[in-house]
Amino acid sequence: MKRILTTILVLAAFVNLFAGCTPKTGGPTQTEQIDRNRTQLYVSNYNGGIGTDWLYDVKARFEEAYKDECFEPGTDKRGVQILVNPNKDSGTTLTSTLPGSTDEVFFAEDIPYYDWVSKNMLADLTDIFTSPAAEGEEAVQEKLTQTQREMVSVDGKYYALPHYDGVRGLQYDVDLFERKMLYFSRDSNNANNGFSTSATEERSLGPDGKTGVIDGVDYRLDDGLPSTYDEFFALCDYMVQRNVTPFIWTGMYDEYTLYIENAVFDAYSTETEASLTLTFDSGDETVRVVTGFDSSDKPVIENVKVTEQSGYYVFQLAGRYYGLDFLQRMLSDKQYYSLSSTDETFSHLDAQEEFIYSSLENEPIAMLMDGNYWENEAKGAFSRSVSEFGERAENRRFAWMPLPRGTQEGKVVMRDNMRSYAFINATVENNPDKLALAKTFLRFCYSDAELQNFTVSTGVTKAIDYTLTQEQEESLSYYAKSFWNYRKNAQMIYNLSSNAIYKNNETTFTTNIWRSAADMGYVYPINAFRSSGGVSTRKYFEGMWLTPETWTSRYRQYFSGAD
Numbered sequence: 389m390k391r392i393l394t395t396i397l398v399l400a401a402f403v404n405l406f407a408g409c410t411p412k413t414g415g416p417t418q419t420e421q422i423d424r425n426r427t428q429l430y431v432s433n434y435n436g437g438i439g440t441d442w443l444y445d446v447k448a449r450f451e452e453a454y455k456d457e458c459f460e461p462g463t464d465k466r467g468v469q470i471l472v473n474p475n476k477d478s479g480t481t482l483t484s485t486l487p488g489s490t491d492e493v494f495f496a497e498d499i500p501y502y503d504w505v506s507k508n509m510l511a512d513l514t515d516i517f518t519s520p521a522a523e524g525e526e527a528v529q530e531k532l533t534q535t536q537r538e539m540v541s542v543d544g545k546y547y548a549l550p551h552y553d554g555v556r557g558l559q560y561d562v563d564l565f566e567r568k569m570l571y572f573s574r575d576s577n578n579a580n581n582g583f584s585t586s587a588t589e590e591r592s593l594g595p596d597g598k599t600g601v602i603d604g605v606d607y608r609l610d611d612g613l614p615s616t617y618d619e620f621f622a623l624c625d626y627m628v629q630r631n632v633t634p635f636i637w638t639g640m641y642d643e644y645t646l647y648i649e650n651a652v653f654d655a656y657s658t659e660t661e662a663s664l665t666l667t668f669d670s671g672d673e674t675v676r677v678v679t680g681f682d683s684s685d686k687p688v689i690e691n692v693k694v695t696e697q698s699g700y701y702v703f704q705l706a707g708r709y710y711g712l713d714f715l716q717r718m719l720s721d722k723q724y725y726s727l728s729s730t731d732e733t734f735s736h737l738d739a740q741e742e743f744i745y746s747s748l749e750n751e752p753i754a755m756l757m758d759g760n761y762w763e764n765e766a767k768g769a770f771s772r773s774v775s776e777f778g779e780r781a782e783n784r785r786f787a788w789m790p791l792p793r794g795t796q797e798g799k800v801v802m803r804d805n806m807r808s809y810a811f812i813n814a815t816v817e818n819n820p821d822k823l824a825l826a827k828t829f830l831r832f833c834y835s836d837a838e839l840q841n842f843t844v845s846t847g848v849t850k851a852i853d854y855t856l857t858q859e860q861e862e863s864l865s866y867y868a869k870s871f872w873n874y875r876k877n878a879q880m881i882y883n884l885s886s887n888a889i890y891k892n893n894e895t896t897f898t899t900n901i902w903r904s905a906a907d908m909g910y911v912y913p914i915n916a917f918r919s920s921g922g923v924s925t926r927k928y929f930e931g932m933w934l935t936p937e938t939w940t941s942r943y944r945q946y947f948s949g950a951d
Contacts, residue, residue: 426451426467427459429825432491435474438552442845443472450832459825466493468825493815493826495551497808502891510547511812516827517546521836532851539884547811549834550851553875554806556759557651558789562866564752568630570623571612583626584612605877609870610790617792621717627754628723635718636726636743637757639734641662642912646902647757647914649711654801656707656794659879662801665897666885668699676706685926696947697891700939703932707794712913719917726753748777753790756833763867764846787870799879804851807883849875851882888946906931
């Protein structure tokens, strides 16, 4: 508490010191003086987890590269002036403000892509997709997976470029795990209930069931971590015994607790299961669904094939049950989580800071519920910790926490939750010269060099395929390096679909997929589990289900071949 109050006072002083200052660039609030000898391009950026520093760097490189080019034929202007507008305008806000915005190029998140395309809000970027971003490179579309190419395409045209991966789940303190030996031993019958007794003891195979480097894939990254959910919560109990708090998350935003439910669902699922809310078709494969409960309230799981007509099964997928059950178990013991996580004024930034400071203050917290962008978002907290604790706070090792898998078949599934895109405002199409400049800028941003620069700058992966040099990979933080390695060997799922059910009900199958009618209805499971008397996992889960009749009445008009 003392540290938080000190931080508040420091921030208050900082605000007073700089009162009256405005951002160095940006839309209507930009203060960079207009250079009438250059052509201006207004670029909006969602200034959230990845910040805007990366874009200022792109601005400098682009302006230098095109300093002698004329983008307004018939004038004496040479070069470009990129005016950056850092803001917090996500898709919800932009849906109403985009048509009247003076910004021309956007990097934003939570974009209802298909809805905006249908409303003609986005400029056609097909020529960017079908041409190289830089000389000697393949066409930009070749950097997307086949599924991405098919799903971003609308009637053969493309209107936005995937921006960055927003993957959510758990992050853990590697230094703490090693110091407290919070790993499982290869010998489950050792003298310590299967937990490591020394740094040299062989660790268990972890969630992937393998170790060593096989066909270029490093399977050692998860050695010693829980391979089942019973092991996971046995580890939580062991942490409590060793005076370690297992979890922390923001108490301000209930939706953050969906991060763990989605992460468990994805880890449990096959690619087909994880994609079912996008395709509503399992093809020749079967998927695992809960069809009922036995006398002990254990889920009865059956393997079924799913078509559009039986799409109601997407709400009964077994992975969804285990996602809910994981959260229920997290909340079942107050020793499992920081009490700050129950404070409605405790933000995600506060949670990041408490996580970072916890070991330094000898009140260690093992895991943070957040996105893969958290470390970049917490730069200020890391800097403050070094100022206060010196060398102890330098070169900390945090990593992405892989969760137990529900199957060892196929690659582990990771999901982009952010629906983050780069696009050009459709209003720019009325100015062919400005449109050409905007496309030149976007193409520049998707060159191999700039994709690499983005990850080196932010530690976050772009939502397309590219590589880093060994030197670039080594320059990443321990956390960014760990995520990069998991990500490049995972099967990524993006919220894109050619199916009419999804395209016309995007919100239902993204942000509202965990809603339940249990006890008068809940948007977020955490509220049900913490309610008076507490709603059980079973009751909440059954409240998510739709009857075949309800499913048909809601979505029959979108079935393939429907009149």
